Amino acid sequence: MGNKTLALCRTAPYGSALAREGLEAVLASAAMEQEVDLLFIGDGIFQLLGNQSPEKIQQKSQRRNLLALPMFGLEQFYVCASSLAERGVKPKLIEIPGVEIKTIEQPGALIASYQCVLSF
Known part of the structure; x- marks a missing residue:
């Protein structure tokens, strides 16, 4: 992967500032x-769902x-298949215009292929 960085998006979109800051x-x-x-993994997959109403909890939308992201050249995301299954989220519910969503079965192998990994 060269000098690419992998950002692990592992926290829910609301409740703390970590997902937004990531x-x-x-x-x-x-x-x-x-x-x-x-790579959206764990509760981070909830960041990708479009039917959110953060204003009801007095939060700003991360949408x-x-x-x-595609305007900055990020046109592909990875999503952990087991995280989706564990949370009952169907892959078809995840759609970001201009982004190819790649569901992966072995996130550990993907993570290990990067020299730099940031976790949010």
Whole structure:
């Protein structure tokens, strides 16, 4: 993978600032022409669901950050298949315009292929 960085998106979108700050770090890295891949794993898969109403809990939507990622060259995301299954989320519920979603069965092998891994 060379000098690419893998960002592990592993936290739910709301309840803490970690998921939002992680996406902002990825956007900043991409803006500086750093090569970053994303793996949504664990509760992080909930970040990809479109039918959220964060205003009801007085939070700002993260959807805008996700939709901006293709403009910064991030046109492919990885999603952990077992995380989807464990949470009862069907892959067809995950759709980000301009992004190819790749469901992977062995996230450990993917993670091990990167020299730099950030976890949010």
